[in-house]
Amino acid sequence: MVAPLSVWPWENLGSYKYVLYGPLVAKALYSWVYEDGERYSWCFHILIICALRGLVHQLWSTYSNMLFLTRNRLVIKQGVDFKQIDKEWDWDNFLILHAFMAAMACYTFPFLGNLPFWNWRGGVFALLLHIGVSEPLYYWIHRKLHVGHLFTNYHSLHHSAVVPQPFTAGNATPLEHLILSVIIGIPMVGPTLVGSASIGLIYGYVLIFDFLRCMGHSNVEVIPHGLFELCPFLRLILYTPTYHSLHHTETSTNFCLFMPLFDKLGHTLNDKSWDLHKKISSAAQNDQVPDFVFLAHVVDVISSLHVPFVLRSFTSLPFRPRLFLLPMWPGAFVTMLIMWASSKTFLVYFYTLRGRLHQTWTVPRYGFQYFLPFATDGINYQIEQAILRANRMGVKVISLAALNKNEALNGGGTLFVKKHPNLRVRVVHGNTLTAAVILNDIxxxxxxxxxxxxxxxxxRAIALYLCRKKMRVMMLTVSTERFQAIQREAPVEFQQYLIHVTKYQAAGDCKVDYVNHIQTWIVGKWLSPMEQRWAAPGTHFLQFVVPPIFPFRRDCTYGKLAAMRLPDDVQGLGSCEYTMDRGIVHACHAGGVVHFLEGWTHNEVGAIEVDRIDVVWKAALKHGLKPV
Known part of the structure; x- marks a missing residue:
């Protein structure tokens, strides 16, 4: 049986829970239209405060997930996985609860809607009440919540998060948030009873309270240790993210709300708190070197919003355009211009596999730029700088995403290997595994x-591989010389299986398989609707073109870009790679992972070695990667 007040009443409503704000919105609008906004002005304030509280949590989440800024100051050096994100999906339930409670208070005491903007006496009184009542009360209740029945049924949800995050601060049971509302309410009710409350006090106290809660759960150390060395007493006045993280790892210590003074008085202060804080806040001593890096790129302006520091929940799902992204487009466009100006590769997310750190970096260039002739040198420069940076750091393998290894751009990475022959980092385009995935889908x-x-x-690699299997390959190309060059690479006895065609109309002569009676197209060049119409009904399109072709034909089926599912022992992965499902990465990404896990010491650049396709495929399966 579920314990009382351990689950939210609107738990099953999903996103429809926001309809519960409806009465407040209706009252606020009615007051604004018919009563000059005076009688129910508190409705506006409640809605605004809820919005601002949500914004505080989101901004802290954005900052803590900007790994290109915060990676050196992470307290717990582990990524946030999908499991934690799902558990914290409804972190904002407490805002609805607190809105209800505030509405009941304002409806019961109408004079609350006529408070002055500011009263300094109320601020002083609230501070005294917070220090003298709220802090010790929270400390005492928090310790009780860590015992037996109360922890099992109520507080364990909050501690289920492996890595504290700003949203973790709001992820708790209704009972805990009812208690927290009392803790928050005391410093505001007190000044009200003595006639010194104000609108500024309510806004300020609630938002500062949430700001400090989110800071403590951010998993990023933001307070320099030099401040505590300059004024040691501050250690007992203000907690730090490091201090609070110890409560999540060693749950019998550090129970305070914001002031470690009460842990000191209660003999629950963790002895490692200050030494660990100093170590972590010294950024130069806290950097982690990844063993593997995947160098990605942005596809378009809208898809650039599919990163953890924008909306963590959105990033944990496969990308697809959504209406709520449209208002964010101007900001994303401005960010694109800033990225062009800065031209710095940045860290997007990381995960751990076999105890080794894997990171994804992004080149600040968008898909359309790769097709601008004048942008070639600039893009290659940024890719080169990323490779050199990885080499200086001691990265073992760096894998290039689709457009970063474009043949016309840098010869599939050959340019960088020839220019820097003494690179310790192995440069991998991952196309060998991409070819293997496509071939095994046939x-x-x-x-x-x-x-x-x-x-x-x-x-080229697909054609040469298939002809060895005595499969006819109709190769569409206008260049007879390039076709003949590839044909000459095939063993003489298999050259007859490579057929040169120059028009899409030739697809009409492509034979269907004798079981399903459908054609198979392997698409490596973007197809327009007019070009797709030459495919026979029922055709299955396999593809390795970026961006993927649009599924215009309803009577055909479309395969996704070549991809593989990462091994089951991946930890800390909480972001979907573009349109891929959870735990699935593009084959070129997986190819770099296999290269690292195998410990291969060669660079995989330039032309694909056809003889290695099966070798790489078997190695991928051996290491637990799975075909999708």
Missing amino acids: GEDVKEVFLTGATSKLG
Whole structure:
């Protein structure tokens, strides 16, 4: 049986829970239209405070997930995984509860709607009440919540988070937030009873309270140890993220709200608090070197919002355009301009695999830029700087995302390896595994395929591999010379299986498999609706083109970009890679992971070695990567 006040009444409403704000919105609008906004002005204030409190949590979450700024000061050096994100999905339930309680108080005592803007006496009185009543009361109740039945049924939810985050501060049971509302209410009720309350006091106290709660749960040390060395007494006045993180790892210590003084008085102060704080706040001594880096790039302006420091919950789902992103487009566009100006590669997310740190960096260039001739040198410079940075750090393998290894751009990474022959970091384009994934997606009954982008790195490798399997490959290319060059690479006895075609109309001669009676197209060049119409009904499109083609044909099926599921022992992964599902990464990303796990010491750049396709595929399966 569920314990009373351990679950939220609107738990099953999902996003419809926000309808519960409806009565407040209706009253506020009615007052504004018909009563000059005077009688129910408190409705506006409650709604504004709720919005501001949510914004405080979101801004702290944004900052704590800006790993390119905060990675050196992380307290717990582990990523936030999907499990924790799902548990904290409804972190804002407490805002609805507190809005209800505030509305009841204002409706019961109408004079609260006529408070002055500011009264300094109320501020002083609230501070005294906070220090003398709220802090010790919270400390005492918090210790009780860590005992037996109360912890199991109420407080364990809050401690289920492996890595404290600003949203963790709000993730608790109704009972805990009812208690917290009393803690918050005491410093505001006191001044009200003596006639010194004000609107500024209510706004200020509530928002500062949330600010400090989020700071403590941010997992990023923001308070310099030099401040405590200059004034040691401050250690007992203001807690730090390091101090609070110890409460989540060693739950019998550090129970205070904001003031460690009460832990000192209660003999629950963790002895490691100040030494650990000094160590972590010394950023130069706290940097982690990743073993593997995936160098990604942004696809377009809207998809640039699919990063953890924008909306963590949105990033934990596969990307697709949504209406709520449209108001954010101007900000994303301005950010794009700033990124162009700064031209610095930044860390987006990280995860741990086999105890080794894997990071994803992003080159500040958007998809359309890769097709601008004048942008080539600038993009290559940024990729080169990222590789050199990884080399200086001691990274073992750096893998290039789709457009970062474009053949016309840098020869699939060959440019950098030739320019810097003494690189310790291994540069990997990952296309060998990409080719393996595509080839293993082809049905056993398929005897003929139609291949576009046939003379690209992947197209060439796929054609040469399939012809060795005695499968006819209709290679679409206008260049006879490039086709013949690839054909000459095939063993003489298999060259007959490579067929040169120059028009999409030739797809009509592509044979269907004898079981499903469908054509198979392997797409390495973007197809317009007019070009897709030459495919026979029921055609299955496999693709390795970025961005992926649009599914215009309802009578055809479309495969996603080549991808693999990471091994089950991945830890700290909480972001989806573009349109991929959870735990799934592009094959070029997975190819770099396999390269690292195998300990291979060669650079995988330039043309794909056809003989290594099966080797890489078997190595991927051996290490627990799975086909999608």
